[in-house]
Amino acid sequence: xxxxxxxxxxxxxxxxxxxLFLAYHFTSNSPVTTDEVxxxxxxxxxxxxxxxxxKVVEENKTDYVAxxxxxxxxxxxKAYFDINKDISSSxxxxxxxxxxxxxxxxxxxxNGASSVKGNHDANKDARGMAIKLFNIYAQSLVKKDGDPDTxxxxxxxxxxxxxxxxxxxxxxVESDDKVLYFVSDPNPFKWKLRELRHGLATLxxxxxxxxxxxxxxxxAYKLGPHNIKFSxxxxxxxxxxxxxxxxxxxxxxKKMRDELMxxxxxxxxxxxxxxxxxxxxxxxxxxxxxTSDSPFITIATITITxxxxxxxDQQAFCENLSFSPWHSLxxxxxIGQLNRIRKEVYxxxxxxxxxxxxxxxxxxxxx
Numbered sequence: 001x002x003x004x005x006x007x008x009x010x011x012x013x014x015x016x017x018x019x020l021f022l023a024y025h026f027t028s029n030s031p032v033t034t035d036e037v038x039x040x041x042x043x044x045x046x047x048x049x050x051x052x053x054x055k056v057v058e059e060n061k062t063d064y065v066a067x068x069x070x071x072x073x074x075x076x077x078k079a080y081f082d083i084n085k086d087i088s089s090s091x092x093x094x095x096x097x098x099x100x101x102x103x104x105x106x107x108x109x110x111n112g113a114s115s116v117k118g119n120h121d122a123n124k125d126a127r128g129m130a131i132k133l134f135n136i137y138a139q140s141l142v143k144k145d146g147d148p149d150t151x152x153x154x155x156x157x158x159x160x161x162x163x164x165x166x167x168x169x170x171x172x173v174e175s176d177d178k179v180l181y182f183v184s185d186p187n188p189f190k191w192k193l194r195e196l197r198h199g200l201a202t203l204x205x206x207x208x209x210x211x212x213x214x215x216x217x218x219x220a221y222k223l224g225p226h227n228i229k230f231s232x233x234x235x236x237x238x239x240x241x242x243x244x245x246x247x248x249x250x251x252x253x254k255k256m257r258d259e260l261m262x263x264x265x266x267x268x269x270x271x272x273x274x275x276x277x278x279x280x281x282x283x284x285x286x287x288x289x290x291t292s293d294s295p296f297i298t299i300a301t302i303t304i305t306x307x308x309x310x311x312x313d314q315q316a317f318c319e320n321l322s323f324s325p326w327h328s329l330x331x332x333x334x335i336g337q338l339n340r341i342r343k344e345v346y347x348x349x350x351x352x353x354x355x356x357x358x359x360x361x362x363x364x365x366x367x
Contacts, residue, residue, distance in 0.1 A: 030284035076318030093224030094331030155215035161285035
């Protein structure tokens with residue numbers, strides 16, 4: 001055999017090995033279940049996560065203690081949340097129980113980073129959208145003992161989370177190098193290349209406007225008997241991003257301000273139902289549920305009316321609000337391990353933040 005043939009054979013062998021290596025890393029073995037599966041160490045991992053999250057809050061505080069994630073808010077805006085009149089009867093659960101029903105809400109748009117300092121809107125980052133419906137018992141919905149006063153939906157602009165379980169998430173938060181963490185094990189078969197891809201994809205250049213974006217729940221929830229994920233997509237996504245001035249560190253807030261002074265904005269609120277015969281696990285938020293397996297179904301419309309939100313009083317009101325996926329009716333209960341730890345982590349973070357800032361969570365949400 002000639003030297004050239006030996007070299008080519010060796011090259012193709014290495015190429016095949018590399019392809020198999022990548023296939024190994026980009027294939028998940030998380031099981032598909034319709035019921036939650038609790039970890040044996042979940043309580044310990046939850047306490048570990050609380051400690052880590054409060055440490056992040058503490059490390060990033062200045063004269064003001066911000067949220068441990070999505071620290072910088074662009075705006076809190078008033079919005080109507082209208083249930084579609086043609087919503088399927090199979091999806092009429094919880095707040096969606098009456099077609100055509102209208103709710104009022106506050107919506108907070110944000111950057112994902114944990115620090116307000118140096119948080120320039122041009123930075124590559126995740127962007128968040130948190131919805132707080134507050135008049136949920138004004139019509140046919142009956143409040144039961146233990147029910148919350150609000151129904152909240154928290155999202156950011158990537159369809160998949162960057163770790164598959166809470167142990168990995170805690171290790172990531174504790175790591176000194178947030179990129180090296182994914183490839184730090186001496187054994188390359190223990191690297192987390194799929195998760196690294198998700199992490200890098202999460203850090204995006206800014207949208208033209210937070211009002212022209214799509215946001216995703218990442219984690220799974222109940223909708224009555226169904227397991228779902230949800231998403232909010234702008235009704236008027238732009239075909240192309242026009243050039244814009246991005247030197248101002250708060251240009252996204254100012255873009256929203258200019259838009260909402262002259263015209264309203266709208267989002268389609270959509271749900272994606274789990275099909276247990278497809279690869280749609282509920283315990284692993286790093287798995288994107290494919291729309292070819294289960295398409296999103298629009299069940300409500302969000303309308304952000306023409307308004308002026310950029311005032312000191314409204315900004316202070318916004319930052320004193322507390323958002324949690326667990327501010328939820330049982331019909332929309334968060335499910336999956338990442339959601340389960342968020343219940344205690346978010347509560348501890350909010351308590352610490354408001355205590356340090358000597359502020360209270362607003363109770364009058366009316367507008």
